[in-house]
Amino acid sequence: MIFLDNLINGLSLGSIYAIIALGYTMVYGIAKMLNFAHGDVIMVGAYIAFCALQYWGFPPVLAIVAAMAVCTALGVTIEGLAYRPLRQAASLAVLITAIGMSYLLQNTALMIWGANPKSFPRTFINGTTLRIGQLSVSSATIITILANIVIMIALTLFTAKTKMGKAMRCVSEDRGAAELMGINVNRTISVTFAIGSALAAIAGVLLCSSYPILQPTTGSMPGIKAFTAAVFGGIGSIPGAMLGGVLLGVIEIFGKAYISTELGDAIVFAVLIVVLLVKPSGLLGKQIREKV
Amino acid sequence: MTEIMQAAPLLKVNDIHVYYGAIHAIKGISLEVYENEIVTLIGANGAGKSTTLNTIAGLLKPRQGTVELNGEVLNGLGASKIVPKGLSLCPEGRRIFQQMTVRENLEMGAFTRPLNEISASLEEMFERFPRLKEREKQIAGTLSGGEQQMLAMARALMSRPKLLMLDEPSMGLAPILVEQIFSIISELHASGVTILLIEQNAQMALHVANRAYVMETGLITMQGPAEELLQNDAVQKAYLGS
Ligand SMILES: Nc1ncnc2c1ncn2[C@@H]1O[C@H](COP(=O)(O)OP(=O)(O)O)[C@@H](O)[C@H]1O
Numbered sequence: 001m002i003f004l005d006n007l008i009n010g011l012s013l014g015s016i017y018a019i020i021a022l023g024y025t026m027v028y029g030i031a032k033m034l035n036f037a038h039g040d041v042i043m044v045g046a047y048i049a050f051c052a053l054q055y056w057g058f059p060p061v062l063a064i065v066a067a068m069a070v071c072t073a074l075g076v077t078i079e080g081l082a083y084r085p086l087r088q089a090a091s092l093a094v095l096i097t098a099i100g101m102s103y104l105l106q107n108t109a110l111m112i113w114g115a116n117p118k119s120f121p122r123t124f125i126n127g128t129t130l131r132i133g134q135l136s137v138s139s140a141t142i143i144t145i146l147a148n149i150v151i152m153i154a155l156t157l158f159t160a161k162t163k164m165g166k167a168m169r170c171v172s173e174d175r176g177a178a179e180l181m182g183i184n185v186n187r188t189i190s191v192t193f194a195i196g197s198a199l200a201a202i203a204g205v206l207l208c209s210s211y212p213i214l215q216p217t218t219g220s221m222p223g224i225k226a227f228t229a230a231v232f233g234g235i236g237s238i239p240g241a242m243l244g245g246v247l248l249g250v251i252e253i254f255g256k257a258y259i260s261t262e263l264g265d266a267i268v269f270a271v272l273i274v275v276l277l278v279k280p281s282g283l284l285g286k287q288i289r290e291k292v
Numbered sequence: 293m294t295e296i297m298q299a300a301p302l303l304k305v306n307d308i309h310v311y312y313g314a315i316h317a318i319k320g321i322s323l324e325v326y327e328n329e330i331v332t333l334i335g336a337n338g339a340g341k342s343t344t345l346n347t348i349a350g351l352l353k354p355r356q357g358t359v360e361l362n363g364e365v366l367n368g369l370g371a372s373k374i375v376p377k378g379l380s381l382c383p384e385g386r387r388i389f390q391q392m393t394v395r396e397n398l399e400m401g402a403f404t405r406p407l408n409e410i411s412a413s414l415e416e417m418f419e420r421f422p423r424l425k426e427r428e429k430q431i432a433g434t435l436s437g438g439e440q441q442m443l444a445m446a447r448a449l450m451s452r453p454k455l456l457m458l459d460e461p462s463m464g465l466a467p468i469l470v471e472q473i474f475s476i477i478s479e480l481h482a483s484g485v486t487i488l489l490i491e492q493n494a495q496m497a498l499h500v501a502n503r504a505y506v507m508e509t510g511l512i513t514m515q516g517p518a519e520e521l522l523q524n525d526a527v528q529k530a531y532l533g534s
């Protein structure tokens with residue numbers, strides 16, 4: 001029972017990592033940059049949802065939509081103001097900018113909402129506990145796992161079928177050739193940030209529904225873990241981010257349960273190092289596709 | 293020929309200068325392409341041929357000079373806005389989308405066109421390049437070099453360009469495939485496509501072209517009807533190996 005319990009918790013935590021990792025991996029794949037401010041967009045999303053629920057009297061679904069809308073606008077603005085002018089710049093300059101953006105978001109949150117942790121309100125997401133046999137599972141766990149599955153299917157269909165999704169795959173493979181097709185690369189990158197940031201808002205709400213303490217640094221650690229998950233799965237690969245995220249969550253929970261609570265995070269990174277030694281491109285990274 | 297030349301040119305490049313940082317790669321080039329012509333641009337490796345085509349296509353920006361298509365100045369538009377105006381570049385090294393299928397590659401070529409027109413163009417390409425039809429659902433990265441080149445050319449044609457620019461389409465191909473590529477170029481020309489062709493294979497390029505420009509280190513050093521350049525001593529020495 002404890003094993004199953006841990007497994008379900010691991011899948012749930014891993015699903016949150018996976019949803020965040022999607023933002024890292026899509027932006028990396030298409031804009032070829034590491035957006036280290038992504039974790040902090042999660043935190044902003046969580047605060048917006050918190051305010052909408054606590055102060056503005058929004059129903060939960062509308063609060064999530066508001067968080068997504070604000071994060072989408074934030075992501076597109078960050079890209080347009082901070083990253084776009086650096087499109088031709090050295091990647092190190094872009095990385096430093098992203099780290100600066102991360103602190104800017106954290107400090108702005110500190111100014112607006114203060115340092116005191118807020119307790120994220122209860123909603124339909126974490127409102128009930130389900131009993132399956134001897135197992136008791138929080139509704140947040142189930143909803144998180146389901147949300148991850150729905151997002152994965154939707155994104156896969158989006159990139160495979162839609163015009164914008166195909167444009168993203170082209171830009172990711174060869175930016176110059178994509179331009180020669182008539183694809184507006186800047187617009188494609190904007191849309192990528194929009195999608196990644198909207199997903200970050202969802203991740204923020206799910207994260208705070210399972211771990212209801214909200215402060216300006218709330219996004220940092222999950223952000224770093226999700227980035228790790230994206231690398232683990234093969235950065236640039238959408239299924240890789242899913243696999244990496246879920247595995248990372250499961251490894252973390254099992255590591256904490258069976259090996260050491262204190263060393264849980266260290267175990268996660270140890271596994272990452274071993275995987276990267278064996279397969280430097282990550283689990284699903286840059287594999288050569290076979291004939292269909 | 294002379295009749296064609298009296299009309300306004302389809303493409304007019306006016307004294308362009310292009311830099312890579314401090315490197316002055318193109319030092320004032322002017323050239324024209326008239327409707328229904330094949331014009332070739334020959335020159336040694338590093339002469340600046342690709343830089344010229346990439347600048348015309350909008351991937352690079354000239355620091356000075358203008359590029360006009362049908363009298364409209366294209367400078368500063370950027371490649372993605374130039375494509376729908378009727379200019380298409382099949383770039384050096386093919387640069388097909390390796391992870392997409394043959395069909396998806398072709399569809400991307402028609403990115404700026406209305407959806408309802410695409411299937412007719414696809415059929416047209418499959419008719420012209422039957423090998424691509426057989427491999428419609430294959431991942432493009434698994435095609436042979438010759439097939440990839442055909443895909444790159446077909447993809448460039450999917451935007452229905454008024455002017456097709458080909459950057460070394462025969463590069464790295466076996467002689468029999470080179471011949472095939474050149475016969476496709478002739479067929480395209482016969483069906484009314486205007487072509488600006490870059491080639492290392494000056495012999496074949498001059499045989500297929502109406503007019504030619506010779507480039508050396510960022511400058512045009514010779515120009516004229518292709519037959520004349522074929523007979524020219526300096527050209528023969530430098531590019532035709534005789
Ligand atoms: N991305 C680049 N950065 C710096 N220099 C370049 C770049 N691309 C080409 N060059 C230089 O510009 C000149 C012209 O190159 P290119 O146009 O590729 O020649 P060609 O196509 O005739 O072989 C060469 O000297 C080359 O080294």
Ligand SMILES: [Mg+2]
Nearest residue numbers: 341342343384
């Ligand atoms: Mg070249």
